[in-house]
Amino acid sequence: MAPLTAIAKTGRKAESHRPFPRAIVGADGWQLALRELVEATATLLGLWGDRDAVHLALLEELSGAIAVFTLPCPDGKFPSVGAHHPAAIRLERTILDLYGLKPTGAFDARHWLDLGFWGVTHPLGKRRKRAIEAYPYAFLPVEGEDLHQIPVGPVHAGIIEPGHFRFTAHGEAVVRLEQRLGYVHKGTESLMTGASLDKGAKLAGRTSGDSTVAYALAFAQAVESALQIDVPPRAVWLRALMAEIERLANHFGDIGAICNDASFSLAFAECGILRERTLRAAGGCFGHRLMMDRIVPGGVTDDLGEGGIEALRALLETVRTSFPGVVEIYDNTASLQDRTVTTGYLAPTLARAFGAGGYVGRASGRAFDARKAVAYAPYDELEFEAPVRDDGDVNARVWIRIREVEQSLKLIDQILERLPEGKLHTDRVKSGGAREGLALVEAFRGDVLVAVRIGEDGLIERCHMRDPSWFQWPLLEVAIEGNIVADFPLCNKSFNCSYSGHDL
Numbered sequence: 001m002a003p004l005t006a007i008a009k010t011g012r013k014a015e016s017h018r019p020f021p022r023a024i025v026g027a028d029g030w031q032l033a034l035r036e037l038v039e040a041t042a043t044l045l046g047l048w049g050d051r052d053a054v055h056l057a058l059l060e061e062l063s064g065a066i067a068v069f070t071l072p073c074p075d076g077k078f079p080s081v082g083a084h085h086p087a088a089i090r091l092e093r094t095i096l097d098l099y100g101l102k103p104t105g106a107f108d109a110r111h112w113l114d115l116g117f118w119g120v121t122h123p124l125g126k127r128r129k130r131a132i133e134a135y136p137y138a139f140l141p142v143e144g145e146d147l148h149q150i151p152v153g154p155v156h157a158g159i160i161e162p163g164h165f166r167f168t169a170h171g172e173a174v175v176r177l178e179q180r181l182g183y184v185h186k187g188t189e190s191l192m193t194g195a196s197l198d199k200g201a202k203l204a205g206r207t208s209g210d211s212t213v214a215y216a217l218a219f220a221q222a223v224e225s226a227l228q229i230d231v232p233p234r235a236v237w238l239r240a241l242m243a244e245i246e247r248l249a250n251h252f253g254d255i256g257a258i259c260n261d262a263s264f265s266l267a268f269a270e271c272g273i274l275r276e277r278t279l280r281a282a283g284g285c286f287g288h289r290l291m292m293d294r295i296v297p298g299g300v301t302d303d304l305g306e307g308g309i310e311a312l313r314a315l316l317e318t319v320r321t322s323f324p325g326v327v328e329i330y331d332n333t334a335s336l337q338d339r340t341v342t343t344g345y346l347a348p349t350l351a352r353a354f355g356a357g358g359y360v361g362r363a364s365g366r367a368f369d370a371r372k373a374v375a376y377a378p379y380d381e382l383e384f385e386a387p388v389r390d391d392g393d394v395n396a397r398v399w400i401r402i403r404e405v406e407q408s409l410k411l412i413d414q415i416l417e418r419l420p421e422g423k424l425h426t427d428r429v430k431s432g433g434a435r436e437g438l439a440l441v442e443a444f445r446g447d448v449l450v451a452v453r454i455g456e457d458g459l460i461e462r463c464h465m466r467d468p469s470w471f472q473w474p475l476l477e478v479a480i481e482g483n484i485v486a487d488f489p490l491c492n493k494s495f496n497c498s499y500s501g502h503d504l
Contacts, residue, residue, distance in 0.1 A: 004042060004060045004067040007032045017436040018225040022068040030079060033058060033069045037085040043355040044087050046449045048464040051125055054078045064373050078263035080106040087354040087471055089501050099125035113182040123191060142168040154183045161499035172484040176478045184503040192463035197223055200460050201296045207465055208501030213246040214443030216295035218450040222299040226437030226454050232423040235299035235378050241415045242291045244408045249278040250444040251401040254496050258398055261489045262339040270326045274319060281315040299320050299425035316409055324490055327402055340395040344479040344491035348390055354475055357468045358445025360495055362388045363396035370442035382414050394494040467501030
């Protein structure tokens, strides 16, 4: 019996939660779950709040077991997870901001998403009108001689989402970076409450626009698990096709942008062309360049357009002809390698401790891919590898992207060859009491988690969506330390964390 399963049995089972167990535990069960984090036998998947409870999702990587632990908070408090496991600190600060539930024993109780502009405090808990419009934010102190600070943002040059970065430097060397995010907070979780499943699907797909397919898929899978909906095979395979097209487009964009931040515009231009060709193919096949609103609970809304398979095969041929040349240029340009090799190093121990997913984790030795770990359809029938390196620098994160492009090409080939005929959608079940579902889906940045609770009326009672960036943003602060200030854009782009997906 897996330890997480054993711990879950110490609590009261939530019968309507699928496909993974959820246990309502007391203080002892909560501490047992925390011990699994401390002893590194489990990885943090998510920590989120409710009006009178907190939920903790854990993954046991060796067995692949996933379990959710719920701790009621009748007094508005819960034992801090972040006090024992730093990856949970920002999630706890968010719970405090949104719900007013206080993590006892926490090292850091500063506001996180609440920047003082909301007009109310604890908007999803016991709402109160704010007495002041804003308040000062205390950045962590840094001591030492000849140090200076460089504030950057939240408004940046170019088209980029807002976020504040406070650098402390000694000459050109970065001693500490501290982030302040939350400027893109949209109130998504509040908008989800009371929404229909159709509206919820639209909101999910807009959590982070570059991952609209992944979020829509995770939301759909969570709803389908809760309502026990069987999705038609053709829809399942079309979803995977969209996900791999989205992965291709984003990796092309990232590889080019990293090269551009190292002043290598040739690779930037070539990757931009490949990204544009991918988006055009997506638009021609599914009627939308980002494939937004194409995945819904129960299936998909659109089939491949006329000539879609031929268009995708032409895209694959173009990529296979052009992309190796870009890779060769990257690999054989000494001035570019000088900027990326050893820059922005992230230790494998930190990647594992924070449960970093995607290219950030796999470039630092954490071999986790939700497509393999959860093995959701149709990936359980497809042959592919999850590339892993352990050098952990900007160069490694570029190479993981390159290898993932190659794997996505193979996956698209298999999908097109085996795409079944049939229906695109299954009618949803709308009765049967309150039900809950949880899904973990691999986006291009890493694993996206969605937990949803559906009421007896068929409306959403609670929906939480956790972006992989929650566990990657803090690691960027570590990776930049000791590097020069001028290398921050390069390190930042190699992580390419989402502001919108994080800020909710």
